[in-house]
Amino acid sequence: MQPFRTPAANLIFETASFHTQEKKEIILTRKEADKAFIFAAKNGLVPWIFHQINNNETKGVHWPQSIKQSMRMQYLQTLVMNQQKWKVFREIKALAATKGIPVIPLKGTALAFSLYPEEALRPMGDLDILVQPHQVYTLRDLLLSKGAIPLHVPISRMHDKVHAHISALRWQNIMIEPHQRLFAMGSNMNLKNTDLFEHTKPIQAYPDIEIFDDRMQTYHLTTHAFKGFKMGGMRLGWLLDIALILHKNKNNEDFIPSVIDLNPGARKEILAPIQWASLLLNETPVSKPELPFPDEIMFHEEQDAGKKHKIMVAHEIMGLPGLTNKIRMLWGEFFPQKSYMNHRYGKHRGLPLILLYLKRIAGLRMPGNQ
16 A cells, blocks of 8 residues: 555655565656655655665665665764763663662664664654653753753743643754653543552663553554654654564564553544554554554645644643642643743843733734744
8 A cells, every 4th residue: 555645655655665565666766766865864764764775675666876876864863873872861760769769761763773674764853762751850950960951941940841842952953852741631641549659661772761551652653653652743663663662572463452551541542543654564454443644744844834733732731630730730731931022032121022822812923933
């Protein structure tokens, strides 16, 4: 099954997949290869495609040597960047250990060195790390004392407390997001009564580092992908992550049901990305999809992300327990603390500051308001 509208996107999908059927010989022109390379790059898949080309000659596609060289360069760049970020993560982990703070790497930080056959095959973005909620500010202050720089100012103190992660930091030129939970407190995908640190296992090559076990990892990856989908964007690399774990657990018939059992109320959010990712494993869907495969444009760039983010925030606020909490969060959305306004729009006092608040309430676009 080809899920995309353009030949370039379908070529990357097919090359990334685990399908082993013999394919018709294709000699790509430079223009065709360029389009495919750009799509792969936008979806974080160039190193994986390079790996597949070098290890699966049955795909039947002949790439121009210049494009293969570009893929090789991005593969090597990813290797260097991943090693650098992994070094920083290990330093954070060691630093946290001095205060008795366990740390779990999330997303690419965990997957590149555990799920993929080579550490260069899964680009790592920011360093996403999970810390127990009561220890997250202790870790933040520890990193600040070691030279970390805060990158953002929260809208309000309560916003920082109920969001998935507190405001990001930059340390050793790498952005770090300390998570206190997987999703905002009011999200239906937030696991409210689950100790995430009980769902871990050591990385085989690094037994001193714990990551989520496959069940919890799949829950996190599927729901994270669904959140991206609801925000108007999608990456084929996210679906590949899920496909690799599904392939690893293909002989366990209870695996997918066990993932859904973590949060039956989020069944659609879990199952839809699993069904999309399964297309990388099977030529035809194994079951009727929960939702249609995302439109190709979403794999190129986010669609109406700003508007969809506001809708998601509103749902998360309404999902908070207690009327007081909802009111406090809504107040913060309309009237952020002054430090946030200064950080976002520059320092204003008196009437100009009041006008900024009024414009924010009215939803008008302001300079610097991305």
